[in-house]
Amino acid sequence: MASKLSHLDKAGNPSMVDVSAKKTTKRVASAQAIVHVGKKIASLLKGDDIITKKGPVFQTAIIAGVMGAKQTSTLIPLCHPIGLEDCQVSIELKKEKVFINATTTISAKTGVEMEALTAASVAALTIYDMCKAMSHDITIEQVRLMEKSGGKKDFKRK
Numbered sequence: 001m002a003s004k005l006s007h008l009d010k011a012g013n014p015s016m017v018d019v020s021a022k023k024t025t026k027r028v029a030s031a032q033a034i035v036h037v038g039k040k041i042a043s044l045l046k047g048d049d050i051i052t053k054k055g056p057v058f059q060t061a062i063i064a065g066v067m068g069a070k071q072t073s074t075l076i077p078l079c080h081p082i083g084l085e086d087c088q089v090s091i092e093l094k095k096e097k098v099f100i101n102a103t104t105t106i107s108a109k110t111g112v113e114m115e116a117l118t119a120a121s122v123a124a125l126t127i128y129d130m131c132k133a134m135s136h137d138i139t140i141e142q143v144r145l146m147e148k149s150g151g152k153k154d155f156k157r158k
Contacts, residue, residue, distance in 0.1 A: 044134065
């Protein structure tokens with residue numbers, strides 16, 4: 001089992017993946033997080049962005065998501081530090097759920113799916129943080145990779 005995991009060396013110890021022999025290609029990844037905020041908060045978030053004592057919820061979450069994506073290698077121990085070329089975070093309220101979509105892009109030897117997942121996660125956590133004064137009955141239901149391209153294997157969630 002250990003020999004099949006990409007982040008373990010032959011002895012089974014954690015190891016960064018060697019990407020030195022890989023080709024530089026354009027790599028794009030998209031991730032999504034869903035935050036269930038409930039009726040009370042959803043009614044406040046309808047229309048324009050709600051502004052709490054901490055500031056505008058969605059705008060702050062977008063900025064936090066981008067900042068998180070740029071810090072992925074400092075948060076996830078075996079991720080390569082990369083210079084993102086683009087990170088877009090969008091937020092949409094549908095009924096009692098907030099859908100966060102993050103897309104990251106780079107031309108490099110390694111992918112950007114961890115950066116997209118981190119952007120979506122940090123944006124979701126920011127929404128929780130900014131809305132918890134109204135209710136703690138908030139759940140982050142899903143954080144998942146939606147698609148990635150440009151590496152050895154492309155992926156698209158059905």
